[in-house]
Amino acid sequence: MRPYFKPAVFGTAIALTLPAFASDITDPGTLGGQYAVAYGVNAAGDVIVGYAHTGAAIAHAFRWTAAGGMTDLGTLGGIGAQSNGINAAGDVVIGDALTGGGDLHAFRWTAAGGMTDLGTLGGSISQAYGVNAAGDVVVGYAKNGGGINHAFRWTLASNAMTDLGTLGGTTSTAYGVNAAGDVVVGASTTGAGDTRAFRWTLASSTMIDLGTLGGSSSRANGVNAAGDVIVGFSTTSGGDTHAFRWTLASSTMTDLGTLGGSLSRANGVNTVGDVIVGSSTFSSGASRAFRWTAATGMQSVEDWLAANGVTVVGVNTSSANGVNAAGNVVVGLLGNNRAFIARVADATSGSSSGAGTGLIDVQSFNEGLMKVANSGKLASNDTDTVMNGMHSNPMRMLLPNRRSTFWVAGDVGRKDSGKDDSDIGMAEVGYGYRFNDTWQLNVSAGRTYSQADTGLGGRTTARTTYLMPELIVTLPASLYVTLSGYYGQGRADIARVYLNAGTPERMSSAPGLTTSGARLRVDWFNAATLSKINFTPYASLTYLKTRTDAYIEQGGSFPAMWNQRTDKSTTARVGLDAIRPISPTTTLQGRVETAHRFEKAGAATSGQVIGLYDFGFAGQETRRNWLRLGAGVESKIGGGIASLMLNATTQGDAPSYWLAANYRWEF
Helix, strand or coil: CCCCCCCCCHHHHCCCCCCCCCCCCCCCCCEEEEEEEEEEECCCCCEEEEEEEECCCCEEEEEEECCCEEEEEECEEEEEEEEEEECCCCCEEEEEEEECCCCEEEEEEECCCEEEECCCEEEEEEEEEEECCCCCEEEEEEEECCCCEEEEEEECCCCEEEECCCEEEEEEEEEEECCCCCEEEEEEEECCCCEEEEEEECCCCEEEECCCEEEEEEEEEEECCCCCEEEEEEEECCCCEEEEEEECCCCEEEECCCCCCCEEEEEEECCCCCCEEEEEECCCCCEEEEEEECCCEEEEHHHHHHCCCCCCCCCCEEEEEEECCCCCEEEEEECCCCEEEEECCCCCCCCCCCCCCEEEEHHHHHHHHHHHHHHHHHHHHHHHHHHHHHCCCHHHHCCCCCCEEEEEEEEEEEECCCCCCEEEEEEEEEEEEECCCCEEEEEEEEEEEEEEEEECCEEEEEEEEEEEEEEEEEECCCEEEEEEEEEEEEEEEEEEEEEECCEEEEEEECCEEEEEEEEEEEEECCCEEECCEEEEEEEEEEEEEEEECCEECECCCCCEEECCEEEEEEEEEEEEEEEEECCCCEEEEEEEEEEEECCCECCCEEEEECCCEEEEECCCECCCEEEEEEEEEEEEECCEEEEEEEEEECCCCCCCEEEEEEEEEEC
């Protein structure tokens, strides 16, 4: 029985994907508590199951999808539950939960029927460990009326558990079931009290003792799709424990050996049954993940990669838990208890898709993907800085009737927010004309630039070219309405760096960026005067939409294909501008502004690490309220008017600080 309050993190549990390889490293979040642990994933890799803590620190079974997020599957009336497995399609979940009476019972969950108690064999406890591809056969163990553990097979058709019996002893447990659900494997005690691996078939309704490798005990951990290849571990005549492969054709166990030590265990087998993975020790006692085939024998995953041109440095594997159907992808745990994925490119995954050979630390790789995902906000933040930074004071641009203005302007600054720090810069030229007492039209064109660190020396640089028309309308009582539009196009040059088997590799891409936006602003020009200071209160509402095109990374062994992403933001601002002349040619400027963003989070990001798994990240939580302060000076210099303003914000999507400069001519 797995503990309900095991303080493990999602990243290390993801490696426990066994039957049909699929591994999704999406962080599913929690159910309000601190931890979430994944114990299974479906064949497509887009549905995850396990347990997560609620806000009350109680473990509940969950099912996660990218579209629906994490769903609490509830309990059987008690205070805890966990999901242990999922079928190929992802619509049937199995596990165990506490009942209202405090007993632990196996369950089967479907969206239509919810959580169903599978009962027991007459006792008080049952646990489900395996489910077939269709989801209509569940296996595990249950206590019988005498309180003894027996392997069971439950079917949807009968809605009842079948006691699979034992090999003559008292106890048995089923650990796996084949795709069709008619072959069950596990371990049982014999009449002599030894523990032996068994194979049970529906056709015979009988357990078969698979024997040992010369010792007294064995256990079957996995079975291939057809049910004719079984893997596990057994003691030898010398007292060691070795991995085995049993086939129906030979009806005997094959000793898979070790990596030089005394211990090895087989944990998983591919669909056909010719590639086996597990863990083994060296003569030094150190444990490594292994991959076995008849042609190569048992190899550490490190040696397997080295034989295919990749040397692992700085990290080491500990155990392998799953292998894909083709046998060229292995998942497991590193020595630091983080999940790993190792792959050797084959003819289908190599040349056509760019997927190559290597090994990744899933947690580290996932963190790198998240940093690149966050970089999609750069262009949106740049646009907001243009509209509400560079163009944040339309009253200073007012002209006399039938007069024109031409200007050049630029902003430079930095955003310091931890997750998406960036440097920013923008420059523009513009022209404005005042038609009469009511209308003034300004049109500007410019370029934006921002750059963010994506880790390990990687960079994301966003560049866009924009056009911004602006109409200023004069209303009675010194009120001015400014209507602004924005359209920009550009690209993001993304360099994502990750560690492949401990060595940095660089991926590159350049997706297109398209940004549009609008702003409505109302100024009450010079609404009050105090000690020669003129005060202008204002309010504005800005809406922005930035699309990052879908793209495929180039270079490296683990490229990602990213889906299109659209970032949206709606921000309200209320502020006060203060102007004080200090000479006939110079004035001082001040500003205080508060801002509120209505969206709670940014856009979700999704994609696929080519040939391995789908990923998805929820939108980054936004800092929705912030304060902006500004101080500057405006002076007539030469034939024009120059202004310089230093701005700073407390937090939020605006830059942390930036310097805005403008020089304009009137004629």
